[in-house]
Amino acid sequence: MLLEDQIEMYRRQIATDSYPMSIGELANLYRDGEIDIHPEFQRIFRWRDGQKSRLVESVLLGIPLPSIFVAQNDKGIWDVVDGVQRLSTIFQFMGILRGEEGELFDPLICIDAPFLTHLDGCSYDAVEGAEKSLTPTQRLDFKRARVDMKIIKRESDNRAKYDLFQRLNSFGSVATEQELRNCLLVSMSKPHFEWLTAVSSDRNFLEVLDMPQRLLDERYHMELALRFTLLHSIPEPRLSSIRNIGEFLTEQLVNFADLSPRRLEEEMSVFTRTFEILAESGGADLLRRWNYAKSRPEGYFSLTAFEVLALGIAYNLPGRKSNFSDIGGKQRVLWSNPQFSAGRATGVRGDQRMKRTIPFGRQLFSS
Structure with a gap:
């Protein structure tokens, strides 16, 4: 052309x-x-x-x-x-x-x-x-x-x-990428923005994240809710095409804004059930790094744990007849794996990390 x-x-x-x-x-x-x-x-x-x-x-x-x-x-x-x-x-x-x-x-x-x-x-x-x-x-x-x-x-x-x-956005002083995404989304489809606001305000979700107020003010919990929705069932070959997670989330807003009311209901069900399971099985401690020397979880919220445990549970929810058990044990399996050790899990770009965490989580909860 x-x-x-x-x-x-x-x-x-x-x-x-x-x-x-x-x-x-x-x-x-x-x-x-x-x-x-x-x-x-x-x-x-x-x-x-x-x-x-x-x-x-x-x-x-x-x-x-x-x-x-x-x-x-x-x-x-x-x-x-x-x-x-x-x-x-x-x-x-x-x-x-x-x-x-x-x-x-x-x-x-x-x-x-x-x-x-x-x-x-x-x-x-x-x-x-x-x-x-x-x-x-x-x-x-x-x-x-x-x-x-x-x-x-x-x-x-x-x-x-x-x-x-x-291209035109100038918005003054937008603090975070997710705040910009919220602006984009509410302009494309206010009902979808309200849906994202609702799920990211879920009591179990917020309890499991245990975020400081600063991150809540910057709408990081909304970014995590969007990540969850877009990634929990993404085909694994598509993970290889993601070059920058921030750009991926922003680009996918157009597709997210086209989701039907029925699809949003299904996504809401998966979201609330996943974080209900996590809240009942250990809460915020599950999404922290496990310290084997002290035999306890420590530190703050971990994206690695979020991608393995939360997305792994969500992927395996459809058709699951039994309850998820021993999630704490699976948390320890995660952190005992050499590819997620302290030296290798930090400083890794989000797109590179997800190519390991998401498939690992799906396999971890497959049985």
Whole structure:
């Protein structure tokens, strides 16, 4: 295929439009529920009041903002692809930003900005805690400021939308890859995001992981739930094709978002049963390294143990008539194996480790 043919083919997969809109028009769309900035993202962003105040300053000074990209969904609603924090800041300043439960955020009260030092203590409307507010004329100027909107139309190919989402994402300060995946997933399919949120909040799952709050805040437990779902029944030859586990998880979000409700029910059943078994058989200690010298588990959560024990149980669940027994014994078998010894299990890339752990776990629980 010639380059020109490829260009034409992929151009047809993405239908776009572009036009400027006033902040007032965008605010009305937001109030009417016709533009979705996904309040699920709010806890991810790290913009401080100083950054927000500089954005407000830019609008007041007429400094052009970067284009905002939105994708039109099947209902015609605009999902914000790039520009979530900019719109969130504008709407918070105007006092209309809402959270996940529909609650209003406290209106933004600016601090001093590089040029407009008198912006310090200023709000859009008069609100409690603000020293001053914009004048009626300044509010009109703010609402009439225009933003360039790039619209990815609903007839665009889903995979093309997904790829564009990744390329355009700027999101401010996303802390972890899984937080970015969550943003991608909720924009592709909110029900699938809610499913992943639900399974990763399973009581037995969290008990077995025994994660510090920092990792929970960074949504590492959601990454592990996604790993579990995508890997527990993956054909072994496919493991060889995984070059980077992070990229694999992100790429597979498109396929995950296409899973049917029935398939999600089946996956939920496997997930909850697996971690129920682990919780009843030893809990968090099972996913720690076994110290033979001290004859006890020690340390923190181990991905090696997760891939061998959790994925091994899940793979062997279908058609299993008897309960899994002596999982503690299988934990000791794992750590007595030379290929998983302390010197060989650490510092190994995830894709290389999984080529050993996943087949080993499946065999370990096969009888």
